[in-house]
Amino acid sequence: MFATLSLRLRIFLFFALLALAGGALAAGAMALGWARAEEALPASPFVTAFLVFAFLNTGLVLGIWLLFDENIAKPIDRLSANLRLGAHSGVQTDLDVHGARYLGDLAPAAQALSRTASASVTDMATRIARETERLRVESERLTAVLTEAPVATILLNSKLEIVLYDTQAADVMSSIAHPRLRAPIGDYFDTEVLNKALTRLGEASVEVPVTLRDSSGSQRFDARLKALSNDGYMIFIDSKPAQTRRLAPRPLVFDFDLMNRAEIKDIRDTPLRDLCFVAFDTETTGLSVEKDAIVQIGAVRVLNGRIVDGEVFDSYVNPGRPIPPASTRIHRVTDDHVIGAADITAAGRALHHFARDSVLVAHNAPFDIGLLQKHEKDMGVDWSHPVLDTVLLSAVVFGTTDDHSLDTLCARLSVDLPPDTRHTALGDARATAEALVVLLPILEGKGLRTFGQVVEETQRHGRLLEDLNG
Template sequence: MVERLGLRLRIFLFFLALAGGSLVALAAGLWLGYRHFGNPAILPAVQQGGIIAAFAILGLVTWIWLLFDTHVARAVEGLAAGIRARAHAEVRDEIDASRARYLGDLAPAAVAVTASLAETRGALAEAVARETARLSEEKARLETLLADVPVGVLLCSGEHQLVFYNGQAVDLLGSGHAPGLDRNLFDYLRDAPVRHAYQRLCEAEDADAASDLLCATRSEARVLAGRMRLLAGRGSDGHGAPGYVLTLRDVTADLAAHARREQLLEEVFDRVRRPAANLQTVIGVLAEHAEMAGGGAAALNAALMQEVAALTAAISELGRRYDDGRTDWWPLAQTRSSDLLDGIRARMEAAGLAVDTEGGGLILRCDGFELVALLAWLGARLAAQGYGRHFGLVIREEDGPGAVIELSWPGPPLSVGDLDRWLTEPLEIGLADVTGRSVLHTHGTEAWPERLADGRAAICIPIREARRAGRRPAPVARAVVYDFDLLSKARNDKVADSRLSDLTYVVFDTETTGLSPASDEIVQIAGVRLVNGRRVAGEVFDTLVDPGRHIPQASTLVHGITNAMVMGAPDIAEAGRQFHRFADGAVLVAHNAPFDMEFLRRHEATIGKRFDNPILDTVLLSAVIFGQGESHSLDALTARLGITIPEEARHTALGDTVATAEAFLRLLPMLQARGFETFGAVLAEVRRHGRLLRDLNEELH
């Protein structure tokens, strides 16, 4: 029991016992002296002297205890906290030994030990860095490769928790919010197809087996084609369920295009079959009654013409609809017209032809390789037939959604018959299937000769989809996110019994219109996720919130958020739901958590969600490590832990969140070194410091 008490409390109890023992000894001595003399007349003098001596003893003991508490107990606690911070949180600043000047050689010895530790750690880190440089380079190459593969790649544990995902997976599963490490895959995908495929592979007991599946996202109803393969090895105990790799690609548009094609084919057969049957009947009647004359023959001829017209109209309409939709399923890329022009010019100049180009400000949906081959081949063929060797090549935007490519030359136009004949010839020797007609068919278009307004002849090729090129958007980060240690992570459903290192945390902060949770409103929420003892760089929540009221100028001076900045931002109902989804299943961590939680819990009815997550407060954790006598503001805590908050980031939700997260990550090993391994153990110790802040975890017990 005594070992669990703090040093200062134990010293206080020691001096309290000393004072009590002194008073008992004084009282016993006075009583024995009085009994020895046996004179009742001296009793008042004995009592008065005893009281004076008792107060003197209490004053002296209290004065010595205060000196001891200030210059010994607090100094020892400060040295211990400083040593622990440098041993476990990798703080590099030298210990402030001025407070321990009365401890003799202890403070210089602590400074020397921590300096030696820092030097040893630096040398070890340098050696490790040298040894791991090659592995880091290989890791970076692998991350770059996996970030740019054209399919979503997921690595999941046997409990279907996310261990790895790449940038494409964010696009497929994110729906506005990136997936998170150590979250369940079925938060994003419907589970039945994935579970069935996983069960089939487990039952197959074939290390090389793979299972194809078709699944759907929980939001946006995307249809994804997937392929699953089990990982070698088992779970954390060596006998658990194995993890697996799941690759995904979006086939929603492919299935929709396929469905439209199937529907069109059904309609083709339906709409052509009936006029064809009627024509057959009419022709049969005409053949049997060829001798008919007058009105009967005229009526049959009219019926024949009517059915022919209906059949022609049906075939024309169906052909147009087929042309409109046949490019939907073909993998045409977004190609800049400038790149297309450069490619054609290079091919034609290599063949000894001159070409002037114009129209590089568009983006075309096309197969650039095929169009370059077709237009360069047409230029060479025109030159070989004597139409000229100097050409103009223009890509111009149409009034609608498309564009037109014009290959022009001075001189006589090309005949339609010659162009049709050329288009049936192969573009490359040895590739008989790649003709000009097949290229046009791929793009759902045609080509024709034309006389231009300036008298030049041209071949025109329309492109169905084109748009003007705008400013290039900011590049989207495609970094892969992973933590392979999660594959062997033991899971404990009861939070209080879970090890601190096994829990997932969301560190968050809010900025508000004022300091009253009862009447003020949130204007910004930010959060970061901590998984397996590290901050996941790609999993960040940051949003402005429309408070529905005026932001006072005094508050704007603190956090820099103005009324204009929150116009169009989500309200607290939408922002609260988004943050609840981001923090689902995690322990919430904040600096002065009751303040932020009061704002969120006041709006739980509007948000439609309860913030019943377990909660840790870095103010209380700081008190556990550094003692209640220290300052526990965010600035003081980060300064003690060697964390620098940029001035421009201070008092912004995201800046304070990142600083709190870094402080929390450095406090965790210090807590574990003090023997607080589980969440429940930390919670019990925190409650001893509950006079600093109201505890928010009562529902756990």
């Protein structure tokens, strides 16, 4: 049981045991002396002496514990957190050798090891950067070619979940809802029509024509359905005149790991890497969940430990009231920005669709999610998603007593947080997502590999912030 406790708590319990043991020994010695006295002696002097000793002994042990905690336990925690940061996320930081000066040669030895590893990581990062640049250029060429083709392309896995879509497909899906990987194709098109087409499919070389329609039936799309040899499907949607306008190039969005995605049965037993995360942030008229309203929402999706480029949610929200100047000075959202914007009901529904079947991630989640939950009835949706809070994740990795503000966390994780995007909904959501991507391998390195294990650990820090997973 004690092995699951933090180092600092175990050390505190050790010193508390010393204080109790000292008091017990003093009580025993005084009781023995009083009992062996030749003449009956009053007990009150012995009791007084014991109380004075117990008070002074407790104060002495407490003082020694404070010194030990500040100069031994805390530096060990910081040292281990920084070593894990470099080992599991490739983020190299200078170790605080001065703060760990009472640990003997441990800190200088750890720093030497960290610098040696950093040199190897830097060399590997250089090679990866060259290869990444080559792949980026090839991806841009492929994107340009697909952008010119008058056909929208969607790749589905055997579960009819989206694995790839191009620019034209993103344009088609955007007319229905925000496009997103791993989404069931039924979130965009009527599955009844699609299932009938699937039953007509024979060999992989056969294409079946199909007229797709959205769930409301207001839009129809001429398409072709083709089976793949690896238990997947391709949908080709012919562009209509309204869709042949010049489209802005955007990334070809795909994740081929989704072709063989394992079925998620119980989210608590699901590995972190198999989950989809939506990191989001809100800007508001003030700091009260009960009294204030949302004026801007931003969100970013994370799949397989990577941010999905091209899948973002960014929307102004009309709060139905003037925005206080004090709030505008922080997030720079004015009344002019929200005129004509969607109200919280429409914006909330759109965000709910964007975050469907995902784990919500926020920095200080009780505030942002509380603002959404108070409008559940109007939205007609249920904000009961599983949640990870980067404040609590920071406490798990770096300890409860450290600073866990978004600025400090990003600086600690070497996550870029540009001043011009700070306190914008999308900018803070992006920073939260990047922090999550760095934190995930560190959590796995600590043995927290499933969602349930992470939640169990974050709930230990409930005095810092409420965990919303119940």
